[in-house]
Amino acid sequence: MEERHKRILQSNRSVLMGGLDPSKLYDGLLEKRVFTQDMIDEIKNSGTRRDQARQLVRDLETRGSRAFPLFLQCLHETGQQSLAEILQNGAPAAQLQPSPAARPAVRPLPLSSPMDADKLSRETVPVCPVQQPSTTPSPSPEKDSPRPRPQGRPRRDSIQSYKMDASPCGLCLIINNMEFEPQTELSNRKGSNIDCDKLESRFKALNFTVEVKTNLKQRQIKHALSALCKKDHSQYDCCVVIMLSHGTEVSHNRFPGAVYGVDGQHIPVQLITNYLNGQHCPxxxxxxxxxxxxxxGGDEKDTGFEVSPDEAAPSIGGEDDQTDAIPTSSSSDSLSTSDEVDARATLPTPSDILVSYSTFPGYVSWRDTQAGSWYVETLDRILEENANTDDLVTMLMMVNHEVSQNSAKGLYKQMPGSFNFLRKLLYFQTQR
Structure with a gap:
């Protein structure tokens, strides 16, 4: 797509997010060969209408020089002429001001939750309350008038736990990509079979029905996830997906990173999670x-930082350690600068989802060709030793700590982490 057309889409992004109806465009965009069926399926699986509109516009910017005029044509054909005219005129949305009669009344900003603090900090002009003159005395300092302790704050022992007593507890899908097609120029992942065997045995011991699929192309990964999504999980209490592959960093608005099929085509983690969210898998x-x-999560290598002597611990790691990185041209900041914040008034779609990453987004993940990856080796052992007594989030913190002590070639470090949208504690079934 020509740069001027990209700029028009970017400057009118908020208008498109608010008014575009992607569902009306799919047939036309497919017929005009702007998108492939796989691309349209990916857009449909990206979430709400607004999420689909965002993904559609992003993907549109990657298409050829005819993509923009064909997109305008589809807008006209589907009754979305007003959007087509805005784009055709090339006028940024900020220039389209409402008439004085239609201008909305200015209202005070609502109080923001702590989760909104980072959003406000990115605004170009800070919003500050106006100090009104007052004749009343100022409040006493906090030491003179102690703040009352918040009531009803949940204690850890009052947090509910997920029901995890079904037998079997749930389904576990492991996708293990080891041997990549030569034209991809991706190295084979020696040692991944060790990871796969460990995790298969571990989750069987935790009373899951485990299915292993090996060396899948991107399309086959999507098919396997779609098949898992379509199963009836009503008799189960949980579902697990494990991806063992090369990975890279991609733009996103929810979960960072992507994993590769053996054909060199990647699938975003965000799309992987969408298959099983509450919207697509009731x-x-x-x-x-x-x-x-x-x-x-990317191609940066972490050399760590100097710590005090009491923090220092022997590092482990060998000369045979390899990474699962694929170089990427994107910035180490995995958030696109064109992303915008979308307010949600309902329970978020990713609720009850936890994504555990072997490494911090943007960095490489290390794998020993003889013993398997640092992350899986540690995760397997922590689950074996602690699943009887500890919840999953606590055990993942143990994994984070232990992997952070490792060192590849005596120099490089690794820091796992997770995106946790669980609402309760999760305790696995174990043989006590």
Missing amino acids: SLQGKPKLFFIQAC
């Missing part, structure tokens, strides 16, 4: 969906 609504990603 029989898993309110149940925990767990994703474990052993892949790189």
Whole structure:
């Protein structure tokens, strides 16, 4: 797509997010060969109408020089002429001011929750309350008038736990990509079979029905996830997906990173999770969906930082350590600068989802060709030793700590982490 057309789409992004109806465009965009069927399926699976509109515009910017005029044509054909005219005129949305009669009344900003603090900090002009003159005395300092302790704050022992007593507890899908097609120029992942065997045995011991699929192309990964999504999970309490592959960093608005099929085509983690969210898999609504990603989040190597002597610990790691990174041209900041904040008034779609990454987004993940990856080796051992007594989030913190002590080639470090949208504590079934 020509740069001027990209600029028009970007400057009118908020208008498109608010008014575009992607569902009316799919047939026309497919017929005109602007998108492939796979691309349209990916857009449909990206979430709400607004999420689909965002993904559609992003993908549109990657298409050829005819994509923009054909997109305008589709808008006209589907009754979305007003959007087509805005784009055709090339006028940024900020220039389209409402008439004085239609201008909305200015209202005070609502109080923001702590989660909104980072959003406000990115505004170009800070919003500050106006200090009104007052004749009343100022409040006493906090030491003179102690703040009352918040009432009703939940204690850890009062937090509910997920029901995890079904037998079997749930389904576990492991996708293990080891041998990549030569034209992809991706190295084979020696040692990944060790990871796969460990996790298969571990989750069977935790009373899951485990299915292993090996060396899948991107399309086959999507098919396997779609098949898992379409199963009836009503008799189960949980679902687990494990991805063992090369990975890279991609733009996103929810979960960072992507994993590669053996054909060199990647699938975003965000799309992987969408298959099982409450919107697309009703029989898993309110149940925990767990994703474990052993892949790189990018191509940066972490050399760590100097710590005090009491923090220092012997590092482990060998000369045979390899990474699961694929170089990427994107910035190490995985958020696109064109992303915008969308307010949600309902329970977020990713509720009851946890995504555990082997490494911090943007960095490589290390794998020993003889013993398997640092992350999986540690995760397997922590689950074996602590699943009887500890919840999943606590155990993942143990994994984070232990992997952070490792060192590849005596120099490089690794820091796992997770995106946790669980609402309750999760305790696995174990043989006590």
